[in-house]
Amino acid sequence: MKNFRTVSDIRIERGGAAKLDAHIDGLCANKRVFIVTDAGVHALGLLDGAKAALRGAGYRVEIFDQVVADPPEAVVLRGAGWARDFKAGLVLGFGGGSPMDTAKVIALLAGSDQPITEMYGVGLAMGPRLPLMLIPTTAGTGSEVTNVAILTTGETEKQGIVANALYADRVLLDAKLTTGLPKMTTAATGIDAMVHAIEAYTSLPQKNPLSDALALSALTKLRGAIEDVCKDGQDIEARENMLIGAMLAGQAFSNAPCAAVHALAYPLGGFFHVPHGLSNALVLTGVMDYNLPKADGLYGEIADHLRLGNSGAILIDEMQRIKHATGVPQTLSAVDIPDSAIAMMADDAMTKTRLLINNPRQMTLAATIKIYEDIA
Ligand SMILES: NC(=O)c1ccc[n+]([C@@H]2O[C@H](COP(=O)([O-])OP(=O)(O)OC[C@H]3O[C@@H](n4cnc5c(N)ncnc54)[C@H](O)[C@@H]3O)[C@@H](O)[C@H]2O)c1
Ligand SMILES: [Fe+2]
Incomplete structure (x- = not known):
């Protein structure tokens, strides 16, 4: 059902x-x-x-x-x-x-x-x-x-x-x-919304035709507007598209819950108060790379919907491009998280079973540590 x-x-x-x-x-x-x-x-x-x-x-x-x-x-x-x-x-x-x-x-x-x-x-x-x-x-x-x-x-x-x-x-x-939202908060919260839609679309146990449709239309709006609002915060049309896109993504993941990106992001907020959207942006592409062997088809469907091509790797490249274009930090050291915290954060991430069970590929402690190490 x-x-x-x-x-x-x-x-x-x-x-x-x-x-x-x-x-x-x-x-x-x-x-x-x-x-x-x-x-x-x-x-x-x-x-x-x-x-x-x-x-x-x-x-x-x-x-x-x-x-x-x-x-x-x-x-x-x-x-x-x-x-x-x-x-x-x-x-x-x-x-x-x-x-x-x-x-x-x-x-x-x-x-x-x-x-x-x-x-x-x-x-x-x-x-x-x-x-x-x-x-x-x-x-x-x-x-x-x-x-x-x-x-x-x-x-x-x-x-x-x-x-x-x-x-x-x-x-x-x-x-x-939302027109006065600073650029970094705009970028980070916008990427959070894109992550919600991507994770909802690959949320294996509970994804359904409605959450799928909402996730895809969310990504169309968000991808179309995120760079515009980062360039010109007063662009009301783009701001409204971001709000609607974030809401559509919320409707999607409320029914097809988030997964390993959020599980690995939470310790960054919990231990180091990195804003939620930035935490997600930091671990996003590492988790997607790990998921690719199991999620290639679904990522490819999203890429196809966005007219990027039809392979999962293309979607990962596009999210990496958006991270660079919007200027969000790319490493743990850029948000003052030391290498010595990786083991503790990985242990904590593995307790987020509510999220991890939705991941298209089973997340392991070793993979979690590697994802953090790759962005140290
Ligand atoms: N309930 C859910 O479904 C859900 C989903 C994802 C995240 N979250 C939670 O949401 C929280 C993060 O929320 P957030 O990313 O929206 O950030 P936030 O609510 O923590 O706000 C971040 C900063 O932006 C400022 N701000 C807010 N609106 C502004 C505006 N229009 N102009 C200028 N500044 C503004 C705030 O004062 C604050 O300093 C986390 O606790 C996260 O765990 C909840
Ligand atoms: Fe989130």
């Missing part, structure tokens, strides 16, 4: 955040909106239009801006307590993957009594949750349409909550929010 789920209410409007009162219609009965964001997004004034629209329409607005990258569990628990005290009627995640993931779990924790420790894993978070709306300000994670939230537990461990209760009630894509 093949299953497919996604968020049922998705809106695309340039400048839509400044009309948020209209876009949250029907979602917040008590008119108390709890906005979850990070200090960077808040300081940039990206919330100003949304806040003004809500307050102008008589909503009470509380802003929790303590989210940090790779959100720690402790921050999520603090936000959930705050949302409860505020008697939030709607949780609005506004930002990149970090604020959106945090908002998802806050909505769960504030809406039910299940302890967070019982939520990690697949299908264990039960809900109910508070009404949830998500507005991405990066074009990368696709978290706005996924049933996944990734938190940092303890000092370094990244753990996922995967549950249908995490699908948001509504999503708004507003490309105007």
Whole structure:
């Protein structure tokens, strides 16, 4: 049996955040909106239009801006307590993957009594949750349409909550929010989105006709726009294509989950706080080279769809070219990760069985170490 789920209410409007009162219609009965964001997004004034629209329409607005990258569990628990005290009627995640993931779990924790420790894993978070709306300000994670939230537990461990209760009630894509995204974040988050689509397309147990179609159309949009947005961040057309592409990729991997690229990327974020997209970009082509003997056909189908040719190796070359063209770092030393960390990171990557089981070729510890060594 093949299953497919996604968020049922998705809106695309340039400048839509400044009309948020209209876009949250029907979602917040008590008119108390709890906005979850990070200090960077808040300081940039990206919330100003949304806040003004809500307050102008008589909503009470509380802003929790303590989210940090790779959100720690402790921050999520603090936000959930705050949302409860505020008697939030709607949780609005506004930002990149970090604020959106945090908002998802806050909505769960504030809406039910299940302890967070019982939520990690697949299908264990039960809900109910508070009404949830998500507005991405990066074009990368696709978290706005996924049933996944990734938190940092303890000092370094990244753990996922995967549950249908995490699908948001509504999503708004507003490309105007993304025009100021710095070039490196644009490149890294854009490559993250491309990885989601590639890994969904090769996600052997659960790939299905819907995830395949979404992954291919995501890659068409993302490949067409990623270099344009890196050259000219104000190119609103390309920015919107990136947002839509990242969302399509999110819909794909939410149903056909990610695999070894993400498994090998997580320790870079967990131990060394390398941004998620950069971590993926670093290990991407090494994992694809390793996968090639088993994934040649599927990579070739993607290459063919992108009119590059029809061999898997061509897709790997194209991703390498995009990494160079967008200027993302190419080595672990460029992101201050010493060779001495490789063994520890490899051991950690091998624990990501939730992801590794989806890889087209069985990943081994020896191969993981070699992939890290090749980019040291
Ligand atoms: N839930 C999922 O399905 C899913 C999928 C992939 C990744 N993730 C998680 O998402 C997180 C990464 O998210 P991300 O890559 O979007 O980065 P992020 O949310 O951590 O944000 C990165 C930086 O970009 C800044 N920023 C965000 N929007 C901006 C804008 N419009 N203009 C200028 N600056 C802006 C933020 O302030 C922050 O400093 C990781 O924790 C990762 O594990 C989740
Ligand atoms: Fe990702």
